[in-house]
Amino acid sequence: MSVVVVGAGLAGVACAREVADAGIPVRVLDRGRAPGGRMASRCHDGRPIDTGAAYFTVRDPEFAEVVADWRTAGLARPWTSELAVLDHGERLRAPGPMRWAAPRGLCSLVAALAEGLPLELGHEVKRVTSGPTVDGEPADVVVLAMPDPQALRVLDPGLGAVALASGRPWRPVLAVAAEYAERTWAELPAAFVNDHPVLSLIADDGARRGDDAPVLVAHTVSDVARRFDEQPEEAVPLVVEAVGELLGITARPVWTHAHRWRFASPEQDRDVPFHLGADGIGLAGDGWGSSRIETAWRSGSLLGREVVRRLG
Incomplete structure (x- = not known):
């Protein structure tokens, strides 16, 4: 066999x-x-x-056993049970299940x-x-x-x-990582971004990693991912500007990286x-x-x- x-x-x-x-x-x-x-x-x-x-949740009892092993090995840790929602200039709360992160990625x-x-x-x-x-x-x-x-x-x-x-159609996403010289934004585990022309989510990578590194990762909406499909790095200025406007960051990042996910998620569940x-x-x-x-x-x-x- x-x-x-x-x-x-x-x-x-x-x-x-x-x-x-x-x-x-x-x-x-x-x-x-x-x-x-x-x-x-x-x-x-x-x-x-x-x-x-950006994170993972645990509902299935058998998956919980796997996560417990990861946690014992120092590979996974509970991160936050509440994310933010950025909605037309307002910052709202999005309580929910515990979101888990991985210190080593x-x-x-x-x-x-x-x-x-x-x-x-x-x-x-x-x-x-x-x-x-x-x-x-x-x-x-x-x-x-x-x-x-x-x-x-x-x-x-x-x-x-x-x-x-x-x-079955699939949604593309561009993920842009940006490292800054210092942390200047308010505490932000991660935030869903509602009805935005560029962004759908921002995650504080230093917060979820637990080392407070001044690194953010932003996910774009599908339309932006499709527009920059052939040249993902060309989307970086647009994404950095949008992140700066939403979080009040005036400094430019010292390092950026764009990653293309052509098939990030399906539009319909099975x-x-x-x-x-x-x-x-x-x-x-x-x-x-x-x-x-x-x-x-x-x-x-x-x-x-x-x-x-x-x-x-």
């Missing part, structure tokens, strides 16, 4: 973890240089900056879960066909743990999974946590449910258990 998981984000790693722990051989392939997917962290001067997800959580798994990084998969096969190599099960549009790039058009992955066809091809990720880190873990874990059950 053999299982191939394409995608080393949280969903793919969680799936592979279930399969490997059941004693079934599994390979995890990813074109990137490190596991993490959209929980990736950008390092600057040795300090990680989360440019993907969200990518460290995926790396911890992947420990001991056979990761093949820098491995770009070209085609998944019936059999199933991955670039001509057969497997009993192939899992694509990635956004639908990325899965469609590698799935053979005749496969049943193509219909499931087709026709009501099933994963897909595993009779042809042995599975789909998982945070697009299988509401778009959250917890959703990605649950999707991958449940698919992994179904793979184990099917292979016996």
